[in-house]
Amino acid sequence: MTMAEEENPVSDALLEITSASLERCNLEPREMMLARIAALAAVDAPPASYLLNAGPAADVGITLEDVQGLLIAVAPIVGTPRVVAAASNLTMALGFAIGIEAAAATEAEAEG
Template sequence: MADEEDLVSDTLAQITAASLERSTLEPRELMLARIAALVAVDAPPASYLLNAGTAMDVGITLEDVQGILVAVAPIVGTPRIVAAAGNLGRALGFAIELEAEAEAEAEG
């Protein structure tokens, strides 16, 4: 199962990299658009998590994400914004948990 998860994760990372390479947008602008799209399609926490590393790498901040939520709220509506905020929070919690597990393994 781990090999299948790695295959999917690696494939998604390659798709993200190709999108960054081929887009005419600057990487930061591209990731802002991707986050807005995730909100619009009511993406699950895992989708936010898969984009979080790249978003941080190009300088996306929590304030940027909040700005995106405010900007798209009139288009996608309150239910999508509330769902996105919850999904972002769950993704962040999961990321923190993974980091803590990795640190514990490194120490042990």
């Protein structure tokens, strides 16, 4: 099957890469998600990247306080601009996620 024939070649590739990372990583799930969030801050990731990791992070018990502590810890390494951008991008991602949940709840109420 060629990439043109695949329905979601980019998301499929990202899923494969993530699966391989999970299979080969010896970190506990919580530690791995903290490392991923730190890496997102380090590379100035966009809100969508944080959004894709928000669910798995919450699933392993990562809290807002954990993320704040993580950003404080990496600030001397990645720099103030990256930490400020990460905080902003996280806020946008969380706002988007809350908006999606609210829309789904409204739709469910309308159907029920």
